[in-house]
Amino acid sequence: MSKKRLFTGLQPSGTLHIGNYFGALKPFLDTYEEYDSHLMVADYHSLTTLKNSDELRRNTVDVVKDYLAAGVDPKKAVIFKQSSVPEHTELAWIFECLVSVKFLELAHAYKDKVAKGLEANAGLFNYPMLMAADILLYDTDIVPVGRDQQQHVEYAREAAKKFNLAYGDLFKEPTEKIVEGVGTVPGTDGQKMSKSYKNTIPLFGTKDEIQKAVMGIVTDSTGDRPENVYAIHKLFRTDAELEVIYEENKGKYKNLKEALLEDVEALVAPLREKRDSITDEMVAEVLKAGGEAARAEAAAKMSQVRQQIGII
Numbered sequence: 001m002s003k004k005r006l007f008t009g010l011q012p013s014g015t016l017h018i019g020n021y022f023g024a025l026k027p028f029l030d031t032y033e034e035y036d037s038h039l040m041v042a043d044y045h046s047l048t049t050l051k052n053s054d055e056l057r058r059n060t061v062d063v064v065k066d067y068l069a070a071g072v073d074p075k076k077a078v079i080f081k082q083s084s085v086p087e088h089t090e091l092a093w094i095f096e097c098l099v100s101v102k103f104l105e106l107a108h109a110y111k112d113k114v115a116k117g118l119e120a121n122a123g124l125f126n127y128p129m130l131m132a133a134d135i136l137l138y139d140t141d142i143v144p145v146g147r148d149q150q151q152h153v154e155y156a157r158e159a160a161k162k163f164n165l166a167y168g169d170l171f172k173e174p175t176e177k178i179v180e181g182v183g184t185v186p187g188t189d190g191q192k193m194s195k196s197y198k199n200t201i202p203l204f205g206t207k208d209e210i211q212k213a214v215m216g217i218v219t220d221s222t223g224d225r226p227e228n229v230y231a232i233h234k235l236f237r238t239d240a241e242l243e244v245i246y247e248e249n250k251g252k253y254k255n256l257k258e259a260l261l262e263d264v265e266a267l268v269a270p271l272r273e274k275r276d277s278i279t280d281e282m283v284a285e286v287l288k289a290g291g292e293a294a295r296a297e298a299a300a301k302m303s304q305v306r307q308q309i310g311i312i
Contacts, residue, residue: 004141006032007174009040009082009134012059013050016066017200018264019185019193022235023146027177029071031144037077038138038294039067041287044082044089045130048123049196064283066204069275074286082134084291087298091133091305096126098162104128108151118196128152132159136171137298144177148184148192167308186231188217201232204272207265214261224250229260236263 008028010020028039043060050056060081067079082088104110107128114120128151135143135156143153153176160171184192187199194200201213219226225246233242233256249255306312 003034003036005139006035006037006142006144006177007040007135007138007140008038008144009042009045010063010067011042011046012056012063013046014059014195015200015205016063016203017193017195018203018232018235018267019187019200021070021203023185023193024144025067025070027144031177032072032077035142038140039072039077039079039290040134040294041079041081042134045127048121048127049118061280061283064286065275065278068278068282068286069204069271074290078290078293079286080290080294081287084287085137085295085298087137087295087302088130088133090302091137092126092130094305094309095129095132095159095163098166099129099159103158107155109149113196116196128155129159132156135174136160137301138294139172139301140174141172142177143174146184147178150176150178170304170308185235186228188213188228188232190218190228190231201264203268204275205268206272207269210264210268211261214264215257217257217260219253226253226256229253229256233260233263236260236267 006028008024010016010024016025028037032039041060041063043056046056046059050059064079068074072079104125107125110120110125110127113124118124131152132155135153136159143156145153153174157173160173163171187193187197188201189197189199191197191199202209205213217226217228217232219228230242230246237245245259246256249259303312
């Protein structure tokens with residue numbers, strides 16, 4: 001039997017943090033070899049917030065280095081840039097013509113970002129349909145996402161249903177894969193860890209950078225256990241292990257932050273060393289091969305789409 005298709009991606013909108021690692025990258029690493037896997041650098045998506053072209057180019061190279069350093073084998077997954085496959089934006093437009101404004105207004109991510117004061121540009125509003133196109137172009141079966149992005153997969157299913165109803169069956173309805181316990185990774189202030197909120201612990205940061213982030217975790221002055229520290233620490237150790245550590249250091253917030261720092265550094269140090277060995281030229285080769293493979297698949301799918309909607 002052929003493998004099921006898995007699709008995931010990360011925006012090249014800045015330095016990756018441990019929320020990206022536990023929420024998206026590690027679940028991908030743990031399962032991608034079981035599937036026919038596609039890993040996309042979502043550079044068009046990043047334009048909703050990132051307006052610096054030099055930074056985008058650098059971030060794109062950097063995020064691929066991050067994938068490779070974390071252990072993704074480019075021979076076992078198609079790694080490509082979204083912008084290398086123009087069929088993504090073409091299909092997104094078709095889906096936008098099938099859904100209503102009221103439907104898009106229901107998007108949790110859009111409402112949350114607007115509530116946080118981020119610019120409500122049209123790209124941010126239409127984001128779910130571009131993500132639907134990303135997913136549906138490749139006949140995706142499984143999409144690993146954080147719990148906060150589960151709705152995006154629901155939107156992809158709805159886009160598939162609307163297209164199939166209007167033009168005939170063509171798109172497969174994907175299923176989200178959420179790893180329980182890390183669907184939403186907490187940041188240093190207790191909110192969801194996000195570059196937008198400036199509450200991250202860098203995945204490939206220096207030891208000093210990681211120490212600054214960990215020691216800066218917001219704590220209250222009541223209780224024996226700093227809850228924000230504990231919430232992040234749960235990503236690295238079992239509840240049984242943490243129970244012993246936190247009982248022995250009850251009320252000793254500095255000691256508990258230092259224990260977390262040690263665990264974060266144990267994860268990051270070998271990844272950081274591997275990442276330093278990956279060159280820009282190696283990244284270019286990976287993206288070229290992946291882009292060609294993804295474009296061939298997407299072009300074949302879009303040929304069917306155009307035929308069914310009457311463009312050709």
